[in-house]
Amino acid sequence: MVAAVVSIVVLALGCSAAAWMYLLKRNFELMAAEELAAGAEAVRLKIQERVGRAELTTRFIARDIAASPELASDADALAMYLKGLKAAGFDADLLSALDMDGATTAHAAPDWAGDMRGEPAFLDPLFSGAAASGRSAGVAVCLPEVVCVEAIEAFYLNGTKAGYVRVGHVLDDAFAGEIKLATGTDYLLLRRGRGAAGSISFGALTPEESAALAGAVSSPGAQAASARLSLGGKPYFIKTIELKDAAGRVAAQQAVARGASDIQRAEREALAALAAISVLGLAFALALGLLTSKRIFGPLGELMKTVREVSEGRLDARVPDGGRDDEIGELSGAFNDMTRSLLDRAGELERRQAQLIQSGKLAAIGELAAGVAHEIGNPLSAISGYAQMIQENAHSREEHLRFASEIEREADFIVRIISDLLEFSRPSGDELKPADIRELCDAAIRTVSAHKAFTRVEIISKFAPDIPLVECHPKEIQQVFMNLIMNAAQAMNGGGRIRVEGALAPDRVLISVRDEGPGVPAHIKDKIFDPFFTTKPPGVGTGLGLSIAYRIVEKHGGRLELESSASGTVFSFSLPLKGAGC
Numbered sequence: 196m197v198a199a200v201v202s203i204v205v206l207a208l209g210c211s212a213a214a215w216m217y218l219l220k221r222n223f224e225l226m227a228a229e230e231l232a233a234g235a236e237a238v239r240l241k242i243q244e245r246v247g248r249a250e251l252t253t254r255f256i257a258r259d260i261a262a263s264p265e266l267a268s269d270a271d272a273l274a275m276y277l278k279g280l281k282a283a284g285f286d287a288d289l290l291s292a293l294d295m296d297g298a299t300t301a302h303a304a305p306d307w308a309g310d311m312r313g314e315p316a317f318l319d320p321l322f323s324g325a326a327a328s329g330r331s332a333g334v335a336v337c338l339p340e341v342v343c344v345e346a347i348e349a350f351y352l353n354g355t356k357a358g359y360v361r362v363g364h365v366l367d368d369a370f371a372g373e374i375k376l377a378t379g380t381d382y383l384l385l386r387r388g389r390g391a392a393g394s395i396s397f398g399a400l401t402p403e404e405s406a407a408l409a410g411a412v413s414s415p416g417a418q419a420a421s422a423r424l425s426l427g428g429k430p431y432f433i434k435t436i437e438l439k440d441a442a443g444r445v446a447a448q449q450a451v452a453r454g455a456s457d458i459q460r461a462e463r464e465a466l467a468a469l470a471a472i473s474v475l476g477l478a479f480a481l482a483l484g485l486l487t488s489k490r491i492f493g494p495l496g497e498l499m500k501t502v503r504e505v506s507e508g509r510l511d512a513r514v515p516d517g518g519r520d521d522e523i524g525e526l527s528g529a530f531n532d533m534t535r536s537l538l539d540r541a542g543e544l545e546r547r548q549a550q551l552i553q554s555g556k557l558a559a560i561g562e563l564a565a566g567v568a569h570e571i572g573n574p575l576s577a578i579s580g581y582a583q584m585i586q587e588n589a590h591s592r593e594e595h596l597r598f599a600s601e602i603e604r605e606a607d608f609i610v611r612i613i614s615d616l617l618e619f620s621r622p623s624g625d626e627l628k629p630a631d632i633r634e635l636c637d638a639a640i641r642t643v644s645a646h647k648a649f650t651r652v653e654i655i656s657k658f659a660p661d662i663p664l665v666e667c668h669p670k671e672i673q674q675v676f677m678n679l680i681m682n683a684a685q686a687m688n689g690g691g692r693i694r695v696e697g698a699l700a701p702d703r704v705l706i707s708v709r710d711e712g713p714g715v716p717a718h719i720k721d722k723i724f725d726p727f728f729t730t731k732p733p734g735v736g737t738g739l740g741l742s743i744a745y746r747i748v749e750k751h752g753g754r755l756e757l758e759s760s761a762s763g764t765v766f767s768f769s770l771p772l773k774g775a776g777c
């Protein structure tokens with residue numbers, strides 16, 4: 196039971212720790228995604244701001260040129276003007292003038308600004324927009340080395356369009372530095388899969404990392420998801436943003452990156468803290484579980500032990516009083532009350548039983564006394580009558596002699612009753628020893644067969660040859676044979692056969708005495724073993740024969756049993772070979 200509680204606690208804690216770990220990890224990933232989204236938004240705003248600045252600058256210059264016709268007509272003067280602006284610290288990386296066809300006529304930017312027609316694919320939409328409306332802004336990749344955002348504005352001479360001013364801001368490492376400063380995320384700009392600018396040096400990337408980065412920024416769906424990449428040997432989360440030109444075509448790819456190691460470290464620290472809390476929680480829960488289970492199962496164990504003791508008959512067993520006022524305390528109290536009442540009832544039962552035994556004994560003594568009085572009463576009356584007749588002296592000497600002989604016969608009968616009673620009530624004094632059961636039976640037959648009841652009776656005795664000597668009181672067993680054989684002969688009034696048989700069972704000898712008499716009537720079957728119960732006329736039977744035999748057999752560890760029908764009766768009993776230690 197304790198193990199089950201502990202397992203449940205461990206399982207619950209394990210599940211909750213796993214859930215917490217998953218949520219924590221997910222939370223860190225969401226934090227990284229949020230940071231990357233903020234970085235991407237910052238990039239968008241900065242680019243918009245650059246475009247806005249370029250537009251303002253072109254407008255200003257276009258108005259300036261229109262106000263000075265010599266600038267519009269003279270390319271050298273225009274170039275000087277633009278260089279002057281640049282030298283004065285005008286905020287633009289690219290500053291040039293174009294003719295009506297888009298060819299550069301003057302420029303103040305580095306040489307790579309060159310001829311716009313070098314990158315027609317990107318400039319055309321920008322230029323055609325400007326050609327149509329007089330001004331345009333957008334993103335263009337001017338040359339292989341750089342990516343910039345640009346604006347173009349037409350300038351006029353005497354009210355006629357005379358050319359265009361072009362202003363651009365390069366998206367370079369400095370731009371990447373600004374993004375990093377503002378958002379804490381790194382910025383990477385790739386053009387045609389190659390690094391163009393970034394706050395992380397592209398030179399520090401291994402070829403595999405470069406390839407993985409190029410693949411990540413150009414893969415379909417890259418805009419939606421953030422990816423994990425290794426850059427310069429360090430883990431990063433990255434999010435990619437497309438940079439489009441004026442016609443909406445992808446001009447370059449940008450990526451914002453967030454170092455994953457910080458997040459991973461924070462993640463690790465949080466997981467370690469969570470693990471420590473889980474272990475502590477587990478230890479606490481285990482301790483609490485053990486304490487609770489001890490508090491609950493300990494008293495239940497005591498209760499079970501006491502229940503077992505009571506079921507084994509020790510009604511004085513009690514559940515120890517733990518001084519608890521909860522359900523277990525109530526249960527223990529109720530159990531103790533129950534055993535107390537059981538003990539009281541058992542005592543009462545014992546008292547009643549003792550009373551019953553006592554009254555049973557008294558009844559038995561009364562019955563015995565009545566039997567004795569009845570049996571002895573008749574011969575004593577006869578003796579008293581004969582004695583009176585002798586005293587009257589009115590009879591002849593022959594009659595006196597007959598009276599004396601009657602008195603002697605009745606007195607003999609009384610003596611027999613008394614000796615039978617003694618036999619019934621106390622041990623014979625006969626010694627316990629091994630005896631041949633066949634010989635005891637033969638001796639009994641010899642003794643009784645002289646009686647007149649045996650004149651037409653045949654006795655057949657048949658004992659198995661392997662019956663060993665039996666440990667018994669020989670005279671008593673002989674007495675049993677005599678009583679049973681005598682009863683059998685008396686039952687077969689007109690003569691018949693008596694069969695005495697002996698057989699061997701594993702540890703005892705089985706004996707039966709069978710006659711061909713009328714059987715024992717059903718209504719007296721349960722009385723024939725009672726002392727003084729007889730159906731024979733006075734002076735013939737005392738009714739003690741079977742009760743004496745029953746007692747002797749019982750004393751020897753056996754049981755005298757009756758089987759009777761209209762064609763005869765069988766009395767059988769068994770004796771243990773080793774005796775019953777009686």
Ligand SMILES: Nc1ncnc2c1ncn2[C@@H]1O[C@H](COP(=O)(O)OP(=O)(O)OP(=O)(O)O)[C@@H](O)[C@H]1O
Nearest residue numbers: 682683686714723729730731736737738739740741
């Ligand atoms: N083999 C038998 N067949 C039929 N009835 C029997 C047999 N043995 C005993 N009884 C009945 O059981 C009664 C009791 O027998 P028990 O031997 O105790 O006394 P008893 O023979 O009447 O007198 P006692 O043996 O003292 O001379 C008998 O009176 C008789 O009615």
Ligand SMILES: [Mg+2]
Nearest residue numbers: 678682740741
């Ligand atoms: Mg008898």
